[in-house]
Amino acid sequence: MSTRPRRPHAAARIAALLVAVAVLVAPASPAAAHNTLRASEPAAAARLTAPPTRISLTFLQKLDPAFTTIVLSDAEQRKVPTGAPVVADATGTVTIDRPLANGAYTVAYRVVSADGHPVQGSYAFTVDDPTASPAPAVSTPGAAGPATSSGRSAGAGPWPLAAGVLLVIVVAGGVVLLRRCRGTA
Numbered sequence: 001m002s003t004r005p006r007r008p009h010a011a012a013r014i015a016a017l018l019v020a021v022a023v024l025v026a027p028a029s030p031a032a033a034h035n036t037l038r039a040s041e042p043a044a045a046a047r048l049t050a051p052p053t054r055i056s057l058t059f060l061q062k063l064d065p066a067f068t069t070i071v072l073s074d075a076e077q078r079k080v081p082t083g084a085p086v087v088a089d090a091t092g093t094v095t096i097d098r099p100l101a102n103g104a105y106t107v108a109y110r111v112v113s114a115d116g117h118p119v120q121g122s123y124a125f126t127v128d129d130p131t132a133s134p135a136p137a138v139s140t141p142g143a144a145g146p147a148t149s150s151g152r153s154a155g156a157g158p159w160p161l162a163a164g165v166l167l168v169i170v171v172a173g174g175v176v177l178l179r180r181c182r183g184t185a
């Protein structure tokens, strides 16, 4: 005859296990439920000695081509002409129509998570080609309106905070369960 653990203890063990898993997983991926930019080319804050011909963003989760936006802007927040995003699995790529002049650029993106929630963010890089001639006055009549304000917020947003709050609640719940178990046994 085996002595079966009393039910409250089994429940408490499961709760403790869940807490342990939450503690182990949470710091590594604070927003695991949402899509996150994993890598980019050019890299964030890169200083390039040759203008890039494309921008390639790799995310944590598979992208939906219908909901993938990648916008390149120059230092004056003017939109730089690019091709439409080409999506392959978790990577979205746009080609840059013409060579970029030296200067600062911003890549803004908006994609969706596996749960359908949108995720947006941006990062900057600089083109500093020592062989480049002085930047030509590029202007696209009509097409170059003022850049939209979308994608200027940080990529993370309030989610790390929400994940932290959730973690605290889960841990507190586990502790309460364990206490209750010891109290009633």
Ligand SMILES: [Cu+2]
Pocket: 033, 034, 113, 115, 116, 117
């Ligand atoms: Cu979500």
